[in-house]
Amino acid sequence: MRPLTDDETKILFEKLSKYIGDNVRMLLERPDGLYTFRLHRERVYYCSEAIIKYASNFPRKELLSFGTCFGRFTKTRKFRLHITALDFIAPYAKYKVWLKPNAEQQFLYGHNVVKSGLGRITENTPKYHGVIVYTMNDVPLGFGVAAKSTIECRATDPMALVVFHQADVGEFLRNEDALT
């Protein structure tokens, strides 16, 4: 376990700000305690001070996971955001997409979202920006990347892709061994 280097922090923040923009500050400055990021086995964990102190008592090989895993750094030092970060990202999301009930299942199986499945989308979503995907009842389902901006979405035909799938809560069942 070690703190992130400056460059790793930068890469992490860049990825996070794609989904929550400026609200990354909210993750860092919390009123209920000092929370920070730690790197363990190439995975980034978000945890409070107390958890860090407890977790540092374990030998490296035997420590599996602590706090919340946000994602991992790949071999070429790119950051991949995992679905386990959804709980922290969803409340601060800048651009949201709501899905119709029949499209929910498609998304949960890992497919991209077609325009016919799109319920609502926040105004002024830029193209290729990170979005959080919700059901119509405001239950967060996962992350995506907007394939088209809001204006374009209105114009396209019903079979066009509007959101690229990045991560969904179905992964808890599909990829459970890859998540820690």
Next chain:
Amino acid sequence: MNSNDLVKNILKHDIDEQDRILKSTEVIKPCPVDIDLGNLLVWDSNIIDQQAYKANRDEYIKNTMRDNMQLFVNALWQVPIERHDNAIVAKLPESKTIVPREKPVPKPKPLTKWQKFAQSKGIVKQKKSKFVWDETKKEWGRRFGYKKANDDSKPWLIEVPTNADPNEDQFAKRLSAKKERVAKNEFQRLKNIAHANKVNVRNDGALINKKSSANDMKKALATAKYSDASMGQFSERATVDEERQTRGFSKRRKYESNLGSLKNEKNKQLKIFDQMNSSTTK
């Protein structure tokens, strides 16, 4: 005895047939065949009968081959024979045909640094004896190698010299000195090889006279950064790309302490975030 004669006639007829089919071991060829027993080679320079060849090619080839084979086996039986455990072995003579070289002639190796020096000074290698008298063991031991004479590589006692630090580990000092000598030898050996292959190498393994790329510049910069007395502890930390490329170079990687002040961490992270935001145009 007509029936008897008849049987005899039939049998004789059969035997004659067999003899005719099997042919004799005699082979007559217009031009004598060249047999090289050393290489197990038969060289037949007879003219090919075009008509017979055209009539039935396979048959003709089979017949010629059979004849040549017969001649070869005849010659083989002429050669002196030995017997090894129920196996008859023929001692083949030396081969007559000259076979061309398989690989090209080896080029003379370029002289090493020592060899050049010895040549210029006129130093000749003295033949040394293989065994040396070991006074302590009172027996002959090898000059070098397994159970060598006067072997002091594993001493049970080392006297501390008068001007040396009493807390210094003399045994460790010996071991490290040996390691250094071995490493130096290896280094010089590699230098000789590099010089022989006309490759000019600098001390850190980089090539001289090579058109340096941007990568080489970065490596040289990284080398320079840790080439000071503190081994690069106070130089500016490299960016991620530079770090990746110089991974084997600078051994000191600086990470913050895990349980350091979290407040400081938070402030640092916020600063990074602000910097990031101010620089991006979004």
